[in-house]
Amino acid sequence: MNFEFNRNILIAADESENAKRAVLYVANLLGGMKGFKVTVLHIVRESEEDYFSDDAQKDKWYKEYRAKTDTVLEEYRQILVDAGFATENVSTRSILRYCPSMAECILSERDKLEYGTLVVGRKGLSRKEEFLFGSISGQIVRTARNCTVWVVE
Amino acid sequence: MSKDFSQESIRKLTAPWFTPPSPGYVFNIYSDTSEFYRIEYGDIVILNDVAYLIRHNAREGRFGLDDEVKFWVKRAIDLNTGETKIIKLVFYEKFTARVGGIDFECFRSPRKEARILDLVKDHANFMHGFSVPDDKGNIVRVLDLIYGKTLADHVRDMSRGMEHETYFYKHFPDILKNFIKCARAILFLHENREKHGDIRRDHILIDRETEYWRWIDFDYNFRHRENMFGYDLFGLGNILMYLAGMGDILIADLKKNNATALNVLGEEDMNIVFNNRVANLKKIYPYIPEGLNRVLMHFSRSANVFYDKTFQLIDDLDDFGSGFFH
Numbered sequence A: 001m002n003f004e005f006n007r008n009i010l011i012a013a014d015e016s017e018n019a020k021r022a023v024l025y026v027a028n029l030l031g032g033m034k035g036f037k038v039t040v041l042h043i044v045r046e047s048e049e050d051y052f053s054d055d056a057q058k059d060k061w062y063k064e065y066r067a068k069t070d071t072v073l074e075e076y077r078q079i080l081v082d083a084g085f086a087t088e089n090v091s092t093r094s095i096l097r098y099c100p101s102m103a104e105c106i107l108s109e110r111d112k113l114e115y116g117t118l119v120v121g122r123k124g125l126s127r128k129e130e131f132l133f134g135s136i137s138g139q140i141v142r143t144a145r146n147c148t149v150w151v152v153e
Numbered sequence B: 001m002s003k004d005f006s007q008e009s010i011r012k013l014t015a016p017w018f019t020p021p022s023p024g025y026v027f028n029i030y031s032d033t034s035e036f037y038r039i040e041y042g043d044i045v046i047l048n049d050v051a052y053l054i055r056h057n058a059r060e061g062r063f064g065l066d067d068e069v070k071f072w073v074k075r076a077i078d079l080n081t082g083e084t085k086i087i088k089l090v091f092y093e094k095f096t097a098r099v100g101g102i103d104f105e106c107f108r109s110p111r112k113e114a115r116i117l118d119l120v121k122d123h124a125n126f127m128h129g130f131s132v133p134d135d136k137g138n139i140v141r142v143l144d145l146i147y148g149k150t151l152a153d154h155v156r157d158m159s160r161g162m163e164h165e166t167y168f169y170k171h172f173p174d175i176l177k178n179f180i181k182c183a184r185a186i187l188f189l190h191e192n193r194e195k196h197g198d199i200r201r202d203h204i205l206i207d208r209e210t211e212y213w214r215w216i217d218f219d220y221n222f223r224h225r226e227n228m229f230g231y232d233l234f235g236l237g238n239i240l241m242y243l244a245g246m247g248d249i250l251i252a253d254l255k256k257n258n259a260t261a262l263n264v265l266g267e268e269d270m271n272i273v274f275n276n277r278v279a280n281l282k283k284i285y286p287y288i289p290e291g292l293n294r295v296l297m298h299f300s301r302s303a304n305v306f307y308d309k310t311f312q313l314i315d316d317l318d319d320f321g322s323g324f325f326h
Helices: A019-031 A055-082 A102-113 A127-132 A137-144 B006-012 B108-121 B151-159 B165-172 B172-191 B230-245 B252-257 B261-262 B290-297 B308-326
Strands: A008-012 A038-047 A090-097 A117-121 A148-152 B042-046 B050-058 B070-078 B084-088 B094-099 B102-108 B129-133 B139-146 B148-150 B204-205 B213-215 B218-222
Touching: A008 A019, A019 A038, A019 A055, A038 A102, A055 A090, A055 B042, A090 B230, A090 B308, A102 A137, A117 A137, A127 B102, A127 B230, B006 B050, B042 B139, B042 B151, B050 B084, B050 B290, B094 B139, B108 B129, B108 B139, B139 B148, B148 B151, B151 B204, B151 B230, B165 B172, B172 B213, B172 B230, B172 B308, B230 B308, B252 B261, B290 B308
Parallel strands: A008 A038, A008 A117, A038 A090, A117 A148
Antiparallel strands: B042 B050, B050 B070, B070 B084, B084 B139, B094 B102, B102 B218, B129 B139, B148 B204, B204 B213
8 A cells, every 4th residue: 555644744823822832742742853844824813893993903903913923933933943843844824814713714724735734732721711712622623634633732 | 866954954854753942953963973972862863864863872671781871872763754763873892801700802893783784684583773884984773673671571570479380381481482583593693604792681672562582782792712602602501591490590599598409509500601500400490301401501510511503502402392392
């Protein structure tokens, strides 16, 4: 059987501590091993109508947030490179999306880009928080298909 | 051609409803409603070539609003038709809500309410109306007035002095049927990727004319996290508990009135978010059927599985109802 193992890893991350733990986990586990490619994906959730009272406010927020997350993504990239990933095998991607479900948005990116492994951090929500607002990692575990999911505690 | 909104014309149009306080009275006429707090009794608002005579700001009991005066919500008369309307002007407000110790960011969204009004224009379980931009582009909502009580007042008035068991067998079946219709109405929103945003028992008005239960006030929005409908579901669960219990069953009340019930209650019997409300109603009222209690327990601290979609709640209630309704 000619089985080609998919060594492309997608880390879905934001600026949170749990996302950083996911990056560090991949860095520590696979850094220095050959054949793996990593993309750190950050999806900026497009705000709903009226969250900002006008477009100027929205643009200002987006610009500032983008600058902040670009810095964070660069930090993540550096962590992976420092751990032994070749520079050309680490990339970052930040996109703006309307996401009724962040889990769906992440999985849809994974489907498009065909990564074999999806890595997310676990926020550690209380039961009542999970009940009221849902859990991104929980939803990904329940609904992901055609990939392996690592949930980093 | 624009209509004539001269002082003379307005004086004639308003004559059936408004007596000017002095012979030389000059009407304030607004087609830009940005400064809504300046618009008051006897003023005129022009929207899409229709003049509205402003009566007063809305209050609780008339439109399901809270105690304080809402300066951006006006009762008005459409001077074309003579119908009473509720006019909701644009008020951008952002605040942090706290539910069960969890903070989340909320905001008012006139556009969301306008979208939903359009979506539900033929749906009997919602308030009706339309949106119209004023001269400055503010999305003003013009709503039909619903005459009737809030669900909270309805249940309180109906059950005054009544034993729970009598209420449960005599009134609750009809109440549950109406609640299921309201839950289906929320499902309709969810299927259209909209959330109500502020589901509570005083946001259902019981239309005196049609007897339909109708959702009101959909302008609240919040930055949702993963499940954009979880908070709505939580609201539906709270209303169901309130209806099944003939009011909220609070620990403080049990201490006063039914101390023995406290001995059988544990933490796992409480509402998952509100720790002072009982979810396991069967422990208080043993005749509550197991099928209904199972639904309620999805909103308790002992729930292993939560509802994360509204149809799941409705399916379970339908299953229960098929044996319960006569």
